Amino acid sequence: MKRRQLLATAALGLSMAFGGAALAQDKTKACFVYVGPIGDGGWTFQHHQGALDVQKTFGDKVEIAWQENVPEGADAERVLTQMALGGCDIIFTTSFGYMDATNAVAKKFPNVKFEHATGFKREAPNVSTYNARFYEGRAVQGHIAGKMTKSNKIGYIGSFPIPEVVMGINSYYLHAKKVNPDVELSVVWAFTWFDPAKEADAAKALIDQGVDVIASHTDSTAPLAEAAKTGGKVIGFGQASDMADYKPSPRVSSIIDNWGPYYVKRVGALLDGTYAQADAWEGIAGGEVLIGEITDAIPADVKAEAEALRDSIGAGTYHPFTGPINKQDGSPWLAEGATAPDGDLLGMNFYVEGISGEIPK
Amino acid sequence: MLRLEKRPTPSVFWSRATPVLAVALTMIAGSVMFAVLGKNPFEAIRTIFWDPLFGEFAWYLRGQLLVKAGPLVLIAVGLSLGFRAGIWNIGAEGQYIMGAVIGAAVGLAVYPTENRLIFPVMIVAGALGGWAWAMIPAILKTRFNTNEILVSLMLVYVAQTILAMASTGFLRNPEGAGFPGSRNFSSYPAAANPELIAGSGLHWGGVAALATVVAAYVLLQRHILGFQIKLAGQAPRAARYAGVKPERLVLFCMGVAGALAGMAGLFEVTGPAGQISIDFNVGYGFTAIIVAFLGRLNPIGILLAGLLMALTYIGGEMASTNLGLPSAAIQAFQGMLLFFLLACDLLTNFRIRLAQVEAR
Numbered sequence: 190m191k192r193r194q195l196l197a198t199a200a201l202g203l204s205m206a207f208g209g210a211a212l213a214q215d216k217t218k219a220c221f222v223y224v225g226p227i228g229d230g231g232w233t234f235q236h237h238q239g240a241l242d243v244q245k246t247f248g249d250k251v252e253i254a255w256q257e258n259v260p261e262g263a264d265a266e267r268v269l270t271q272m273a274l275g276g277c278d279i280i281f282t283t284s285f286g287y288m289d290a291t292n293a294v295a296k297k298f299p300n301v302k303f304e305h306a307t308g309f310k311r312e313a314p315n316v317s318t319y320n321a322r323f324y325e326g327r328a329v330q331g332h333i334a335g336k337m338t339k340s341n342k343i344g345y346i347g348s349f350p351i352p353e354v355v356m357g358i359n360s361y362y363l364h365a366k367k368v369n370p371d372v373e374l375s376v377v378w379a380f381t382w383f384d385p386a387k388e389a390d391a392a393k394a395l396i397d398q399g400v401d402v403i404a405s406h407t408d409s410t411a412p413l414a415e416a417a418k419t420g421g422k423v424i425g426f427g428q429a430s431d432m433a434d435y436k437p438s439p440r441v442s443s444i445i446d447n448w449g450p451y452y453v454k455r456v457g458a459l460l461d462g463t464y465a466q467a468d469a470w471e472g473i474a475g476g477e478v479l480i481g482e483i484t485d486a487i488p489a490d491v492k493a494e495a496e497a498l499r500d501s502i503g504a505g506t507y508h509p510f511t512g513p514i515n516k517q518d519g520s521p522w523l524a525e526g527a528t529a530p531d532g533d534l535l536g537m538n539f540y541v542e543g544i545s546g547e548i549p550k
Numbered sequence: 551m552l553r554l555e556k557r558p559t560p561s562v563f564w565s566r567a568t569p570v571l572a573v574a575l576t577m578i579a580g581s582v583m584f585a586v587l588g589k590n591p592f593e594a595i596r597t598i599f600w601d602p603l604f605g606e607f608a609w610y611l612r613g614q615l616l617v618k619a620g621p622l623v624l625i626a627v628g629l630s631l632g633f634r635a636g637i638w639n640i641g642a643e644g645q646y647i648m649g650a651v652i653g654a655a656v657g658l659a660v661y662p663t664e665n666r667l668i669f670p671v672m673i674v675a676g677a678l679g680g681w682a683w684a685m686i687p688a689i690l691k692t693r694f695n696t697n698e699i700l701v702s703l704m705l706v707y708v709a710q711t712i713l714a715m716a717s718t719g720f721l722r723n724p725e726g727a728g729f730p731g732s733r734n735f736s737s738y739p740a741a742a743n744p745e746l747i748a749g750s751g752l753h754w755g756g757v758a759a760l761a762t763v764v765a766a767y768v769l770l771q772r773h774i775l776g777f778q779i780k781l782a783g784q785a786p787r788a789a790r791y792a793g794v795k796p797e798r799l800v801l802f803c804m805g806v807a808g809a810l811a812g813m814a815g816l817f818e819v820t821g822p823a824g825q826i827s828i829d830f831n832v833g834y835g836f837t838a839i840i841v842a843f844l845g846r847l848n849p850i851g852i853l854l855a856g857l858l859m860a861l862t863y864i865g866g867e868m869a870s871t872n873l874g875l876p877s878a879a880i881q882a883f884q885g886m887l888l889f890f891l892l893a894c895d896l897l898t899n900f901r902i903r904l905a906q907v908e909a910r
Binding site: 220226254255256257260261262263267268272274275286289349350351352380549 | 607610611614714715718719730734818823824825827828829830864867868870872874876877878
């Protein structure tokens with residue numbers, strides 16, 4: 190076993206030594222692996238916008254390449270290997286499920302930099318991770334949801350029960366509850382990042398339960414399309430991308446993932462030789478999370494409050510997880526005035542008090 | 551004017567020639583599509599069909615062909631037996647998932663015991679898992695005459711839900727900080743399915759696929775059961791007079807297909823995939839249906855068809871990354887292959903005649 194791995198590594202190393210000379214090129218090649226199609230209008234679309242920013246910023250000095258619709262698993266490992274062999278100098282893997290593949294391939298190609306979005310494993314020195322504090326945006330959405338719901342039932346379409354998603358649900362609920370103590374939250378798990386049919390089904394299920402504000406953690410515009418069919422009764426939010434086509438309603442605001450600044454920073458660091466392993470987690474303050482325009486479908490006073498909330502989070506004067514907060518089972522999590530440490534957030538596997546239902550186990 | 555005339559017996563020549571013709575036509579139509587997209591069609595075709603075999607990185611990609619073709623061939627051979635007998639198992643994807651889940655569960659149950667017997671027992675468990683999942687539509691068909699196409703297909707979605715439960719629940723890695731996904735088999739040697747020769751891409755799944763091709767060939771050519779399968783598909787009534795029991799044939803064909811799909815799932819989860827995860831299945835069970843027909847439901851044909859299909863996947867990925875082709879164009883290209891194959895199949899059963907012949 191050990192010996193086999195060693196041989197495999199040696200074989201790869203050798204070929205790189207030979208291949209490396211032939212491949213020597215002045216252009217730095219930045220490569221991107223996408224879990225969905227660029228045309229998803231959400232998550233992957235935004236990552237690709239970031240990739241295009243890199244091209245625009247550095248022009249001739251950088252070449253970009255990408256691959257869409259890469260399944261998470263064995264195929265990801267092959268695509269990453271092909272990219273590394275194909276001369277990519279830095280590879281951004283833009284979905285949580287690429288975590289093991291990214292680390293496995295990174296160990297075989299120590300000279301290629303790997304950047305994994307939303308993961309936590311950095312098993313080799315050439316693997317960095319990056320993420321955005323989306324829960325900050327969820328706080329703003331929760332505030333709007335709590336104010337706007339007439340049925341007092343709000344919904345959330347979860348993708349996978351991972352900490353990233355759970356913290357979004359908790360933040361959304363806490364801020365809705367704060368302005369509307371009667372609010373009830375329903376969560377539907379779609380178990381996919383991108384599947385318009387499943388996302389639409391999830392939205393339908395929520396609407397059938399009487400939910401009139403829907404937030405989603407999946408990548409397509411399908412939930413908004415379902416909300417649009419209700420003739421203004423149900424509102425929702427743009428997710429990952431602005432989804433401006435659904436303005437002014439049902440899309441009343443949005444969380445926009447803005448990856449461009451990070452991608453430009455990292456590729457720039459690679460170009461000028463200052464690149465170092467990192468674990469980046471920026472939010473509204475760093476410009477990675479943008480709150481899309483709050484439309485006129487929202488009353489002016491609610492809009493002003495939501496913007497004030499956004500600005501206080503951006504200024505660092507307010508943390509969306511500020512105690513007292515209890516866990517779902519009633520046990521205390523954060524004491525009065527305490528804010529959540531990042532470690533707690535990154536491993537979050539519990540609902541806060543007041544949310545009914547269970548996280549799928 | 552052209553006229554179609556049914557052949558008295560299917561043409562052996564065209565049955566062999568249509569796959570080649572279909573590939574050629576796909577290349578031509580694909581080139582047109584690539585050209586319309588503004589890419590150099592010759593470069594695109596070369597990247598898809600030539601580079602993975604003889605290009606700069608062929609030493610790596612040839613092995614990956616085996617990784618990709620192994621499960622396709624294993625599943626397609628099983629499906630082809632049923633298809634020949636007119637038994638339509640469309641749910642191999644579900645059987646593949648269940649094989650992986652059951653087999654992985656057996657391995658993870660004894661973690662971290664080291665014993666030479668663990669992996670073979672897991673293979674048997676995987677085969678049983680797929681077999682049992684296929685027995686549901688099979689028994690429903692023989693007992694209640696339900697439609698096996700619908701039942702087996704619907705069971706794929708049930709299996710996917712069980713897979714999600716497994717990766718977030720009963721098989722979740724207890725040391726994974728609450729994240730979904732099982733332990734990775736690459737760090738559990740007794741249950742792992744690594745490459746047999748480093749860099750070759752060949753793991754036990756590939757070996758099993760080759761063995762299955764040989765076994766299926768022998769079954770169909772030399773064994774009475776193979777004769778019965780062929781007879782049931784070609785002349786169901788004659789088959790009854792010849793003493794073929796249709797119920798037994800359904801149970802056998804569905805069972806073999808399920809067991810092989812389950813084994814494919816087990817080899818994949820312990821090898822290339824490494825772990826049970828929510829997105830573990832990537833459609834091998836469905837693609838294998840195309841492979842089975844592309845290979846003329848013939849074991850050797852399936853072997854070649856599986857390799858060809860793998861080539862379009864891997865070459866397609868390269869074309870996508872290197873030439874910036876959208877992944878949808880690659881999928882359309884693969885779709886053309888099946889389209890042209892079915893269209894050319896007309897030549898096997900029909901003769902094209904000029905209308906003048908009729909006037910005579």
